[in-house]
Amino acid sequence: MTEPLSLPVFRKISRIVDGMGLRAYVIGGYVRDYYLCRPCTDIDVVVVGSGIDVAEALARETGSNVTVFKTFGTAMLRTEGIEVEFVGARKESYSRDSRKPVVEAGTLRDDQLRRDFTINALAWSLNGDTFGELEDPFGGMEDMREHIIRTPCDPDITFSDDPLRMMRAVRFAAQLGFDIAPETFEAIERNRERIRIVSRERIITEINKIVLSPVPSIGFELMDMTGLLPLVFPEMSRLKGVEKVGLHGHKDNFTHTLKVLDNVALNSDSLWLRWAAILHDIGKPATKAYDPAAGWTFHGHEVVGARMVPDIFRRMKLPLNDRMKYVRKLVLLHLRPQILSDDVVTDSAVRRLLFEAGDDIDDLMTLCEADITSGDERKVKRYLKNFAVVHRKLREIEEKDRVRNFQPPVSGELIMETYGIPPCRIVGEIKDEIKEAILDGRIANDYGQAYAMMEELAARHGLKRRE
Template identity: 60%
Template sequence: MDRIQLPADPIFEVVAAAAAELGVEAYVIGGFVRDLVLKRPSKDIDVVCVGDGIELAELVSQKLKHKPKVSVFKHFGTAMLRAGDWEVEFVGARKESYREHSRKPEVETGTLEDDLKRRDFTINALGISLNRHNYGELVDRFNGLGDMKKKIIRTPLDPDITFSDDPLRMMRAIRFASQLGFDIAPETFDAIIDNKDRIRIVSQERITDELNKIVLSPAPSYGFKLLFASGLLHLIFPKMVELHGVESIKGNSHKDNFYHTLQVLDNVAQVSDDLWLRWSAILHDIAKPDTKRYHEKVGWTFHGHEEKGARMVPKLFKDLKLPLNEHMKFVQKLVRLHLRPIALVKETVTDSAIRRLLFEAGDDIDALMKLCRADITSKNDSKVKRYLQNFDKVERRLVEVEESDKLRNFQPVITGEIIMETFGLKPSKTVGELKEVLTEAILEGKVKNEFNEAYTYLLKVGEEKGLEVVKTLSETEKGE
């Protein structure tokens, strides 16, 4: 039998000693074993005992020097404690049965064999013995080690039953394939296709949790291609599926925006682990199907897709149960602005255009530039190289103008309160118009964002509008 070298940490010996004292068998099982074999980092340890998992956890706590608190979940028959950097969960071996309209199993006490059978994939149905007579011995009843070597995702039992019982496992199969770069066994993938409609009984939160893990994969396009090929993507994210396909009129075709989006996503993944920047890549062209038009003279256009796409972001986030907070606003901003740097590349870059981009992007300018670089996906290598070199120029100008004008997240020094006090105004449309005129003047470089120069300009604009000055403020009075 294969033996696996456990990490040099006292937690494993302590669990072994506690199990021996209670007269029960104990095994480290599941994802920890998989990651240990694959040499992936892991801090979660699952311990299965053929007996009372909660009793074992409590004795382990007593034997550890720091006597960690044991969190008990009686309904599930599990207990959890922290030991150093490890989070250790204990459960008694069990077997499960499912009802048709629920992915929540009925659980009863079982053998180690029963517990391994209920695991989703063979690579997760591995155990390492913590028993004195065979400590460190690998328990591998379904050839999970062989599947790991072959880089295959496969279910221990009939995949139709596995996925029908718990349809979230279809998402997990694709997630593991995407994270690990594994293939899904043909019969397993066929079962995903056959059972895809069962995903409807799974909560959106659980689906999106798996989807986010796919998005965070090293090359997330692989996971999305599997979702598409299985038909799952059509059910969980139909708006993305609408990007798929090429339409031709009179020999003029547009590119397939689905595969373009996946390429942009992979490009972003090479330079950033930020989940929300990756979601910006997924959604940057999401409105192209709604804005697609064909014109005899210019061919295919997608005018306004960036603005329409930005307006779609809140509903898409709500439907996917993604957070409706600053992360959503970040994605919305990048979708709205993703064409702006590209437009600068195509023309003489004016300071005014640079100022406006800095003003609108604020602290997200670096993320925006990463997205825009990723968006260059032409098959013409010289064209890509030329565009990226032009982006280098734009980024240099961004740095120069930012250092000179400090416009990243700038606020005009003349506030609405100063405008109202100067002209004796109440909150009104006129105040907003004056603020807008000042902002435009600063962005155009007509005046500096400094009090004296900007205030003098305000007085001039007010005079042109026929406003009467009721109080002239000095720079020292502006903060009072």
Template identity: 60%
Template sequence: MNLASSLDGYSIFKTVGTAADKLGLEAYVVGGYVRDILLKRPSKDIDFVAVGSGIALAEAVAAELGPSVNVAVFKNFGTAQIRFDDMELEFVGARKESYRSDSRKPIVEDGTLEDDQKRRDFTINALAISVNQKTYGELIDPFDGIGDMKRKIIRTPLDPAITFSDDPLRMMRAVRFASQLNFDIEADTFSSLMEQAPRLKIVSQERITDELNKIIMSPVPSYGFKLLFHSKLLKEFFPEMVALHGVEYIGNNAHKDNFFHTLQVLDNVSKVSDDLWLRWAAILHDIAKPATKRYDKVHGWTFHGHEEKGARMTPGIFRKLKLPMDERMTFVQTLVRLHLRPIPLAKEVTDSAIRRLLFDAGDAIDALMKLCRADITSKNLQKVDKFLKNFDLVEQKMKEVEEKDHIRNFQPPVTGDEIIKMFNLPPSRIIGDLKERIKEAILEGEIRNDREEALALLMRIAKEKGLEPVQTD
């Protein structure tokens, strides 16, 4: 098969071929870019393999492109990189690899193109297209990667047990590609995932989480999580999520399977948002249900307080998974803590409750409402429709209250320092009490979020407490 026409969009392939011919090297575009050409997916990262020195080829290509083009050389890895236009070009020499059992870092030797293709993770990533003039566009596909694309199959080029044992991160990549492309994982390959799952322990958490986030951002992330769950990979790094799985019965009373409910919420969120952290909030919103599950004869199964406990669990999960411990974690924690709050509002909307929710959620309020809508997963479509229509009313009321009272992220109209100066008070608990009274009055609608009204209220409260303002000239 010749794919020369598929390379016509960019002149860079001819440029690399010309440089390779001058050096007497075979050169190929390989891996993900070739796969994405055939799948008609956009890609700006292009990997080239030279049978010889990849660094020498990169330097020759840069010379062809002109003096303004720089080469970043990584001698320890035998690779080089060029940024050109909006593309990132990676160059490496063909190589073969061997592994020790306690490390996923390979022992690397120079090799042939065949050696290089054998070391690739999956057949769909083991494709190469020649860029040399005489064989320009010729596809080299030793493992029937084209056939696997047509069959929508993820399969390893060699024995999957060896492929995954050598580099266990490839197991996460198998699930990631299946989830991103909506492919199946071939039966023997999937069996090896299950057998080799414990090998994931030698992979750094950062690399695992990088793949996990890509799974979360795939079009239907539940598919990737089901593969992680059934392959036993998920329990290796995220047992808290595995603990959501299962249904317990007492008599005829059963609770829903919170694992599959969580996946449905995640998919629902993914239909309306590409925000990774909102998707993480969907994953964690019920994470504390196993810890708070109780049964009594009056109420049946309950999970009281799971939203607060889940919020307390969130920093620990983020820390363990090496997720960012910054405002993104705080955003997820806020959504987990508040995800039940809008539900009673859907039954009875009061200005006071709306103000409190706006105050507590701040800028996260829009994301919170998306999460709450996604969390309505009943099989009773009429019930779902009723809840969603009620949420429409809640959001309309939020808009009205916010326009009138400006509650979202409001700062106290009177600061603690001002109170100290007004009444010549030392820093003490009474300062906080006065500020809290003003905040509560605003949230309850007793006064508007207005400085003059707040000052008037402050003076009334101070008088009740026997506080006299300092006289100023």
């Protein structure tokens, strides 16, 4: 590893604080990630004194623009391609019904004590006489070696003061592959109801980081075990459980969903494809039924799940834009490739799948292959073999018929212009019949054949060409 404080900006800060008679330290994630060999370009500097004064002095020296947040006593600037945030050392106290602290000036130790976890309380001195020395009063290095998430002070106080830290504990455990210390874990269980005072925006930020972690199932399992899951994501919590009637039992859809999510994570870094994995079976609790002849069924769960997606996105403060529509589409279509792999793969069925999935067909296939989670290896191999057939068919049909995102070669405007009619039901019917004929393979995706069919259909409707 390179020297921990090798960036020129650190020596510049050192000269400034020595000249001002202040003590300053790099603290938190930058220090932690150095020892974990993880990249980090955000630097937090705590100053025993005015962090704003130091930031403004550095901005003058480097010619950078500084943004000052006087209310919070912080300042931020970008220099040498990195972001540096300055704050004065402080101590905090909280009231029971708010997560907004009462803040007052404090020592370095006060500032470290208010940090969420010991691994985030590590600090390097920036002063010339102790440059680079590590300040670790709460055993953060030992916890890092032992892969432990632990709070610097009483965890009940830590989580009651700022309940979002419970979600952060889960997130760091998922991101780093660490364990949550037993006393910290138990404190999350005791204080879980406090998460209700935290805004949805802050909660979803942590959930998205969990979703993007290397093995996201770790985070969701921890949320479930601590009791946070039903409070922050009740729809996913309802997937839990196995119900039996006689010898018939269905699989645990929560466990299955986590396997699918981890499978997708192995093949894609896309946040929204991972969300499609999380929500692909979200409609199952609402559609579960027992049939003595067939056992447990979840008929139409893909349709119900797709309808649930906008409400889930709205409540969780996820974006209600094309990303939501993408997730909803994948949830709706996630059974289609599986059905094709079970049946004889017809060109018509493949055309329709390509048309409906459009540019998202590759992501849909990634999701569907991830959805193969049977414990029976022979069944998995059979499904994968059938999926290979579907993949081949998709490529062949796409190359031959070009139906991905296609628009019928004959437009509504052309129909109206040719026959001198205004917008009406007949125009839509002619367009739809031409589209269906192309998807069924009765005509090619070709202007000449589509035009000829338009003339045939227009005659059937009694339309005459405009003179």
